[in-house]
Amino acid sequence: MMEPAMLDTTIAAPSPLVSIEGLRVEFRIDGSTVVGVEDVSFAIRPGETVCVVGESGSGKSVTSLSLMRLVEFGGGSITGGSLRFTRASGEVIDVTRASPDEMRSIRGNEIGMIFQEPMTSLNPVFTIERQLTDGLQVHKGLSGDAARAKALELLQSVRIPEPERRLKQYPHELSGGMRQRVVIAMAMACEPRLLIADEPTTALDVTIQAEILGLIDRLKRENNMAVLFITHDMAVVAQMADRVVVMYRGRIVEEGPVNEIFENPREDYTRALLAAVPKLGAMAGKTAPEPMPIMGATAAPIAETTTEAARTPKVLLEVKNLTTRFPVKGGPLRLTVANVHAVEDVSFSVNVGETLALVGESGCGKSTTGRSILRLIEAHSGSVTLDGWDVRALRTADLRRARRDMQMVFQDPFASLNPYRRLRDQVSEPLINFAIASGSALDDMVADLFDRVELPRAFMRRFPHELSGGQRQRVAIARALATNPKLIVADEAVSALDVSVRAQILNLMMQLQRDLGLSFLFISHDMAVVERVSHHIGVMYLGRIVELGTRADVFENPRHPYTRTLLAAVPIADPRQRRLHDDRSFRAIPSPVFPVGYTPTPSTYDEVSPGHFVLQEQN
């Protein structure tokens, strides 16, 4: 790992397992040709992890699919270059010229593949045993019993608890992390010489991501297997890679050993990519959020104006004992047989001009909390007070007025805009709904909103599909700003965006906060982003806030065990701080479903320091 990098690439190179030269892949779309990747060349040596990193559309997946010749099933064709793969027999073949029969004997046998979605890459109608033994019987010619024994061995090697029982189960009976372990076991079944992992942890929670990364790394070392790891996440790259290939728009920007890429990037694009990654711990010792550094843009300091407000904090939103439950219906009469306790006795407050972040893993109730506050979902009990209004007690007409003061920005910018309406109509909708403006005044206000989110006014006449993800999110923010709200609930508002775009949107939000005195309720699963943008943080687990305090409290002095687990699981974007380990935690997350009439214990907190609350242990 610490050997001189330059020597590594020039002299001490063993013969490569895979060598890609001048790869060019084209797609035919509606009669025109689109180049997917062009002039891509790199090599993977045995036992080496090569990370291909890039933003969406960079061609990283196309490259990996080409290696399996799977790109042809997606309408692409390899129109140039060679993909030389050294087979187990020592024979070197060019994958681009291999016959379909040869490819079948390579796929899943000498090259294994792990896909992004563990739910969709397992067939829901077959047991785990059936899915594991299929490949063994085809490629290795094992008999039923031998294949079953091998399947069990595989499940043990990926460290799934109770492997015998898992064999008889169906995919839906396993958790997301276990499913991805099964997918890895399938890929490992025939002891491949190369494992291709295409964003294998993107759909997983951060604690599970840490486990899966550790597992892949251990399997690679134990089997001396090469890994081609595709990802968009620089922090994951730092944890996994021996060498890194940075791609942009179908071409390779830069290639090199991981330490070199992180410490001494040659290309501007690589530098921009690295700068846009929020690093956990980078905000230590700072009192207020700070914009992300963006290449070519000088960041304006934000702290100045907020300190005034920080000295005399004024509460804007006060949430007390909020509880939201969803009924589970059953039986022929569709009666309520149980309740999902999505949000359980949650209390917090958001100050004027400040950001409170709710962080937690999927299913912890953070989104439901946000929606309950806006009354997009009706809460079960508790109180929500916004600037003196008791939101939960409002009747329809008053609720509409209250909604002028609180708006929402959603996660998926592709789905949160109506594809059939022009952007001007979507941004002006709240203005029309609340009769704030009409005629030319309306047009002026919409134009101002587009200016405010830094979109060209010409975009007003466009439809959502004509914009990129980041531009669409700007439109969504403009729509949220239209009514001049006091509070914006941002539900995973930057999670679906590429890193460089994410940094821009985060900076825009921070700038709007400074200019307009907005308060944000920032809902996110990403600890590093949260550290960057928030004044206060609430960590949620199983419907409750387990720890609540200032950013410094939670990040620099975490007290609740769950907060610590979460922080320890976040991959660090620094190859010299690797902490991969294959510890099985499998904290079985307890079910939030309780029978009708169940009364949960109220949340009680210890105040470890002024304003820093930690949930007491419950029975």
Place this chain on the structure above:
Amino acid sequence: MSAVKRFLTTKGLIGIALLGLVLLVAILGPWLVPADFATRMDMRARLSGPTFAHPFGTDQLGRDLFFRVVLGAQTSLTIALAAVITSIVIGLPLGLISGYARGHVDNVLMRLVDTMLAFPALLLALTISAMLGPNLQNTIIAIGIAFTPFLARIVRGEALRVVQMPYVEAARASGTNDVQMIIRHILPNIMPQIIVQATISLAFAILAEAGLSFLGLGTQPPQSSWGLMIQASRDYLDVAPWTALVPGIAVALTVLGLNMFGDVLRDVLDPRAR
């Protein structure tokens, strides 16, 4: 201008040409061709194949098939169009309310629709038509009602899908009320499916009218309709297949034109295809 341009694909042109031809015949036919041409019997040329005097042949009563097709076009298309519009007028709000309100409203409305779906559409149309009495207007109502549950089901399913989209939630958070929500957000997003279903329904409506006529409840002789012609050809299929082919081809071309037109219309309305 761009909308017109996007209509001018091969498919769009064929669709427009076919539909234009059929509509032209249906509208101008009764003006240009005296009504009695369709009922004038040439007793010396019964079940005659295509000849110089009768280019499309004649039926069992020696009536010219060309004129009968031309004069039947209006009846067939009027019934089919009016019936489909009826089914949309009833089914669209039904499905929208059901899918948008969900819960008990949805349950009640959909059980009603399921009850109607339990009967074959033609049987339903037959019963309604028999109850109301055989005339043009009642035939339209009968077919329209019989087709309603299919449309309502599709609209409901699509509405359920669209209601869950984040842009609907976003609009609700921006203070959009229910009526505006349906008009601005739900309806445009389920339009493509309604268009597809409507074009398919039109074809089935032409055939349903034929079925009703076949059983003596639709168009009444001596009036001509395509369905009636196909029905009448039943006994002579082996000796004079053209008696079925001529109106059959007329139906087929209309349906083909409609489907192509519907496809292109759907694409034109979709901003993503621009």
